[in-house]
Amino acid sequence: MTRCCLAVRSSVVVYRALLLIYPSSFTQEFGDPMVRAYQDLVEDAASQRGLLGLARTWPGVVVDLLLSALAQHWDNGWGRISRWAVAGFILGVPALVFWLSVFFDIVVGSELARRALDVQSTISPAGQASLWLGLPGLGLVAELFAARQDGRSALSLGGIGVNGFLVLAIVGAATLRVS
Amino acid sequence: MPSAKVEKWLPLSTSDFHILLSLVSAEAHGYAIMREVSERTGGRMRIGPGTLYGAIKRMVAEGLIAEVGDRTDPKVDPERRRYYRLTPLGRRVAAAEAGRLAELVCVATTKKLISAEGLKLRGAHS
Numbered sequence: 001m002t003r004c005c006l007a008v009r010s011s012v013v014v015y016r017a018l019l020l021i022y023p024s025s026f027t028q029e030f031g032d033p034m035v036r037a038y039q040d041l042v043e044d045a046a047s048q049r050g051l052l053g054l055a056r057t058w059p060g061v062v063v064d065l066l067l068s069a070l071a072q073h074w075d076n077g078w079g080r081i082s083r084w085a086v087a088g089f090i091l092g093v094p095a096l097v098f099w100l101s102v103f104f105d106i107v108v109g110s111e112l113a114r115r116a117l118d119v120q121s122t123i124s125p126a127g128q129a130s131l132w133l134g135l136p137g138l139g140l141v142a143e144l145f146a147a148r149q150d151g152r153s154a155l156s157l158g159g160i161g162v163n164g165f166l167v168l169a170i171v172g173a174a175t176l177r178v179s
Numbered sequence: 180m181p182s183a184k185v186e187k188w189l190p191l192s193t194s195d196f197h198i199l200l201s202l203v204s205a206e207a208h209g210y211a212i213m214r215e216v217s218e219r220t221g222g223r224m225r226i227g228p229g230t231l232y233g234a235i236k237r238m239v240a241e242g243l244i245a246e247v248g249d250r251t252d253p254k255v256d257p258e259r260r261r262y263y264r265l266t267p268l269g270r271r272v273a274a275a276e277a278g279r280l281a282e283l284v285c286v287a288t289t290k291k292l293i294s295a296e297g298l299k300l301r302g303a304h305s
Contacts, residue, residue, distance in 0.1 A: 022229075026232075026233075026236070029236070030232040030236065033208075033209050033261050034209070034228040034232050035228075036209070036260060037208075037210040037213060037232075041210060041213065041228070044214075060225060060227060061227055061228075064226075064227025064228065064229045064230050065227070065229050067230070068229030068230050068232075068233045071233055072233060
């Protein structure tokens with residue numbers, strides 16, 4: 001399997017997982033066609049501009065996901081979503097977008113990744129820890145609090161997944177780097 | 180809703196109008212709509228899957244567009260995408276929105292904000 005093909009498949013898996021943030025009634029009806037449309041989009045981007053093209057679709061797609069998920073929850077009267085769950089997403093998802101972009105850029109060796117890593121090397125270890133872990137860490141705490149306070153809504157579970165994944169990935173990468 | 184007054188939907192949001200425009204000439208599936216909007220606007224406007232299907236859900240409920248049943252031949256499209264078409268009401272609403280925008284352009288031309296010559300040039304380029 002080529003690197004590009006693997007990246008397309010991984011992106012589709014991540015996109016399908018992120019659909020958890022929508023109300024379940026919406027994803028039951030439109031989840032499959034949305035994934036299909038997203039897959040067409042990334043396949044086109046990857047075939048035209050390779051991994052860089054694929055990476056460039058992510059920021060727009062995540063903004064689209066967030067805004068349209070909020071709109072769908074708004075239409076549904078918000079259900080059981082708490083402010084904590086929304087706060088967790090606001091903290092964690094931008095961090096996820098940024099680090100995913102840097103990750104994809106590292107794969108294709110771009111200027112953005114080099115600059116991000118240059119900036120990181122000039123910061124103290126405590127600063128690095130807060131830069132890397134601050135937003136998703138706070139997001140994870142907010143989502144756990146939301147799940148405990150208001151029950152496990154799809155949004156808080158999705159938030160725990162997104163923020164938890166990011167925290168684990170960052171801690172895992174730091175451990176590998178130290179060892 | 181054949182007798183519904185189209186004014187109730189006006190003005191349409193830019194993304195809704197683009198989606199309706201994409202369905203004027205033929206029925207289309209989700210990604211085909213996204214691609215046509217992007218191509219028509221030279222990449223200046225991109226509709227993501229979330230926004231698109233949110234709009235589709237609303238416009239189907241309002242009777243502006245409809246899902247096309249059993250449109251796809253599994254041999255041609257093994258993924259069995261969902262296709263959508265414009266309803267007669269949707270066509271009237273899109274036409275009314277186009278007319279509303281044309282009136283605005285007329286006003287702008289009368290006030291010499293843009294020239295008729297410039298409009299012709301734009302039309303030739305798009």
